Amino acid sequence: MGEKDRLKKVIFIKNPNKIKDALQFFGLDDYSNKKTLVKLHMGEVKNKYYTKPDFVKLIVKTLKKNSAKPFLYDTTVLYNSKRKYVEGYKKVAELHGFTDEIIGCNVIIDDEGIPVEIEGNTYFVGTELYKVENIVGISHFKGHIASGMGGTIKNFGMGGVTRESKRFMHHSCKPVFNKSNCKYCGVCSEVCPFDAIDVKDDKWNINEDSCFGCGVCTENCKYDAINYVKNDLSYFLACATKACVDNKKIIYINDVNRIARNCDCDPNSGPIICPDVGYFVSDDPVAVDAASLDSIDKLKPNVFQEINKVDPYKQIRYGEKIGLGTSSYELINL
Numbered sequence: 473m474g475e476k477d478r479l480k481k482v483i484f485i486k487n488p489n490k491i492k493d494a495l496q497f498f499g500l501d502d503y504s505n506k507k508t509l510v511k512l513h514m515g516e517v518k519n520k521y522y523t524k525p526d527f528v529k530l531i532v533k534t535l536k537k538n539s540a541k542p543f544l545y546d547t548t549v550l551y552n553s554k555r556k557y558v559e560g561y562k563k564v565a566e567l568h569g570f571t572d573e574i575i576g577c578n579v580i581i582d583d584e585g586i587p588v589e590i591e592g593n594t595y596f597v598g599t600e601l602y603k604v605e606n607i608v609g610i611s612h613f614k615g616h617i618a619s620g621m622g623g624t625i626k627n628f629g630m631g632g633v634t635r636e637s638k639r640f641m642h643h644s645c646k647p648v649f650n651k652s653n654c655k656y657c658g659v660c661s662e663v664c665p666f667d668a669i670d671v672k673d674d675k676w677n678i679n680e681d682s683c684f685g686c687g688v689c690t691e692n693c694k695y696d697a698i699n700y701v702k703n704d705l706s707y708f709l710a711c712a713t714k715a716c717v718d719n720k721k722i723i724y725i726n727d728v729n730r731i732a733r734n735c736d737c738d739p740n741s742g743p744i745i746c747p748d749v750g751y752f753v754s755d756d757p758v759a760v761d762a763a764s765l766d767s768i769d770k771l772k773p774n775v776f777q778e779i780n781k782v783d784p785y786k787q788i789r790y791g792e793k794i795g796l797g798t799s800s801y802e803l804i805n806l
């Protein structure tokens with residue numbers, strides 16, 4: 473096998489109408505007569521940048537034309553929002569145009585899950601997601617306050633599991649202070665993007681509510697005085713994604729447009745920090761995120777790292793390390 477054959481294929485399209493050709497490239501025949509889960513984030517109330525119904529409709533239409541039986545899917549969220557409950561999320565989906573009448577298929581919001589073990593931790597994968605074999609992932613690609621960026625790995629890793637697992641991931645990435653190693657230099661306080669740490673004289677305090685588990689403090693402490701409860705959020709996102717996607721037929725689509733500073737869970741996720749790029753499609757979750765991130769890096773080098781102070785490539789490196797996929801890809805323009 474030559475070097476080129478080992479690379480994962482990632483299709484790039486600028487024109488959304490070409491999505492059917494991109495989907496076909498990865499084998500739509502496998503979806504014929506199969507219940508097909510379309511995983512997407514349907515946007516927080518007042519958020520402007522989530523993937524729009526027109527594009528989702530194109531995908532659903534293509535799937536139905538190939539005799540697939542699609543339905544839109546997401547899980548309830550951890551934080552206080554209408555989307556914390558199944559009925560509330562359904563109302564938000566309706567408000568944003570994700571209805572059977574507009575899209576051409578129904579919407580399922582999950583609140584329960586099935587346990588899957590990855591790297592020694594248990595993740596509760598949404599029940600419907602666990603049960604289906606055929607999936608299309610649609611992920612809006614943008615910045616993220618705790619993981620630098622959010623794309624496919626974020627969409628499945630956080631969006632594919634139950635609130636219990638979301639809580640586990642957030643809790644496990646909180647820093648733990650080791651008083652005996654601390655030199656009270658204040659570096660952790662200076663680098664924390666969320667002003668969660670306060671260091672004064674020989675006192676070190678953390679505001680747990682402000683901490684997002686990004687890991688910037690632990691990476692910058694030279695004295696090994698802060699560690700995670702378990703690991704950083706990017707690691708858990710990669711592992712939870714693996715729990716959701718292993719042994720399934722999946723085509724991943726990244727909508728790399730309306731690239732806002734923060735995620736679609738934020739009602740005020742702007743400003744836009746990079747011009748629109750287009751759409752990336754692959755059957756590898758790591759390759760599709762790597763290609764999307766590289767494309768933004770070419771236009772706006774390091775923009776996510778500079779704005780959110782978290783290395784967005786961490787998710788990709790963890791993904792490779794745990795066997796979720798590869799960042800070695802061949803980009804094909806359609």
Ligand code: SF4
Pocket residue numbers: 653654655656657658659660661671676692693694695696697698
């Ligand atoms: S960077 Fe490390 S040594 Fe310095 S104050 Fe923070 S925890 Fe203590």
Ligand code: SF4
Pocket residue numbers: 645646647663664665666667668669678682683684685686687688689690
């Ligand atoms: S993990 Fe991130 S948000 Fe939490 S205290 Fe450390 S730098 Fe701040």
